Amino acid sequence: MAPVTDSQSGRIRSAVGGHLRRTREFVEDTEPPALAIITVMILSLLGALVGFLAVSDLTIVPFVVFLTAAGIGWFRYQEETAYVIALMMTVSTILILGLIIVFIFRESVPVIRYESATVFGITVPGLRMFIQPNWDAVSPPIRYSMVPMIHGTVMVTLIASAVAAPLGVSAALFLSEIAPSTVREVVKPGVEILAGIPSIVYGFIGFTVLGPWASTQFQTTGQGSYLFVGIVVGVMALPTVVSVAEDALSSVPESMKSGSLAMGTTDWQTMTSITLPAAFSGVSAAVLLGVGRAIGETMAATVMLRGVPRLTEPLVNVFYGQETLTSIIARNYGEADGLQMDALFVAGVILFVTVLVISIGAQYIEWRMHKRLGGEI
């Protein structure tokens, strides 16, 4: 890596300066009427956003102003209008992520306050959700512990990863390196379709076929086991692993593979000693994203689990499936209100943060791999 030439603050200052300069140039280059229309568009859209956030009936007024301004701008100054609209649309993607963060965090605040616990004389909000395993929303003491659900999610995710990671990477190797093109033309859409089968259909089959079967096989009381939820969720995460890993494997430059093959190695030796190590970070990003999918999988888990939030006894008892972070939301949103609803939002926050961290981590890994392979970032 090249040594860092300028300090962080200097870089930020130059970036801000660059933006200011570009904005000034844009303002100078644009005709005044176009500029006026753009200003009206931006202001009215901001107004509509504020109105919407404030739950105002009058939101429609600034929105109509925006539409009119955009319409006029489109006919008179298409160039500038298109640019501004595209920019707004780009900003909206960030805005949506921001809104998600704000709203699910805001809703979870009351229960975090309620579940404060004192450690060494310091009151830590929300701590009690993680140091005792009781979830009881009905009879006092009312407790909203996240521990059973975190345990469930961890169990399901571990089993799912054990299924999805090896099978997915092997299928990706097959698609990108081994399969003849005719076979690939069949298997690849197959994997895509597998991604498209709705999770509720998986859940339904799991509920009607796998559940009773597993219950007799393991002589458990009632049906619903982390083991089979994990396997089903693993199959559902498989397509994600396959497609991302395949991208990573096929981004290894052909010259590296040819160089290895020219040494007289077998295809498999080239794969294990050249392609896989070169694409290793991309493949691990694929597995990470698969793990993220598995954590967030909702409907199959909801339908197949028992819906009683408690720890299994002993903790490694995979033949009983109680509740996961996702399924407790889907199952309880209906009758929940007040603190219990807020507790469901806490489950949502945990899910969201975990998966976001995984996603950003995977992107960082991929970015580094592309950089190292000298490709376009």
Place this chain on the structure above:
Amino acid sequence: MAGASETDTQLVEQETTETDAVAGVAIGLSAVLFALAVAAMFERVSLTGTIAGVQTVTLLGGLLTALGVAVIAFGVGSRFGYVETDPDPSAGLIAGFGAAVPWIVVGGAVTLQTLGLSPTVSVFGGLVVGAVAFALTVLPREDVGSTLPLGALLGLTGLVFLTGVIGPTWVWELDWAQQAAITAEFFIPVATLFTTLYGGWASAKAYGGFGARGRHMGAYVLVYLNALSIVAFLFILVAFVVVQGVPGLLNGVELGLGTGPQTTILGVSVTLPVSVPFVMNGVALFNDFQGVLPAIVGTVWLVAGAVTLAVPLGVGAAVFLTEYADRGRFTQVVEVATNGLWSTPSIVFGLFGFAFLIPRFGNGKSLLSGMITLGFMLLPLVVITSREAMLSVPDEYRDASAALGVTKWQTIRSVVLPAALPGVVTGVILGVGRIAGETAPILLTMAGGTFIPGSQTVDVIGGFQFTTSPPFVANPALLEATSALPYQLYALISAGVGASSNVGNADEFRWATALVLLMVVLSFYAIGIATRYYFRRQLKHT
């Protein structure tokens, strides 16, 4: 290194020798065992019954033992020079770990179950046995290392079945607070399956004569098997839903002029020549056949709304990111945000819609909230795929257009967008397939009611009204809770059998709903994949 000699052996070993035949038979045996294990797992083959006059378990045990003996014989024969192979000095670490894993399980289970020792001791026991297997794999020459531990595993499993130590009635009570046991019905097929995979791997290596070629062979067998299983799994899954769902779907189907319900197409009232009550009726007390029409219409409107919201936003953002913005901090943030949105769990979108949209649209579940929530889910996918499509438009196109002296926007509009259109369309269709089957987001934002009468089928176009008070436009149809296919299926499952007595055969009704949902989603995928092929062929022709 070994390149030249390898080519030589390949040229020499053209004819099938007897040793090749032995390894080939071992591979064939593995295939038979694999099939038997799968059949036993799905209870197509009864463990207590007989196959060709032999007890199933005895047969499995005998075949496993034979396979194990064959594998070991091949390895040892190669070591003492009876069989001509080309082994490496060691089987390698990966093979070592591969062999250690099943032996850890065996060691742990034996110390725990057979010897009755404590779990801590059994973990230790498992690790010791695994370490021995690891050493036996890595230390000797490859031909012995990659056959002996695995062959012994096969032989042990086979003998345990053969001698009846684990018979069809074997049960291992786990003595846990929450009662569970491992039964023979589960254990025998699964153990057979996994040991057979190892056996197949070892025999494939042997067939390739060990060394680089042998490992190539062994790995390819496993990789091909995996790919085949995935495709087979997909087919079985779809076929299973179809078989289960068709009776319910075809309940009361009539074909012939004037049998179908009346509809209006382009202002002309026609009577459809076919009547499929399941997709043309709602649920009502006096219906002969109940159906899921409201859910189908709900899904259609849901998808339409989500597409209207997400496609313009997503394509616009992609245009900005690829054409206008310079690569830098801002584009990076947007990329991270879209990828983050893409992997956000669907239930979190549901919570967000519940907290953000519901209070803003009439304080109740509504179709509109569902549309917007799903639109937000679709958005990152549209951005990602549109961006990829636009990035793959060659820069020569842009340069050629710019050389004509047109503005940037004109280049985008008349060169980049048309060239990127196939990719965008394909991406959108596949994304729609994905969101059409989503249940979790609409669970919290839109859906209500298990059985919706046909009279409540949403009519969005006819629902628009103008009012005198702000917001001046109202559409009650958009602000009402409605149903969609995936939600309908969920509601049917969670309602249980008792609640669904008013639809006659509840099980048939559920499977038929699942089938209709699967058909809707898969048809999106079929259209998306077909579009991609069509455009790809067009590109090749020009």
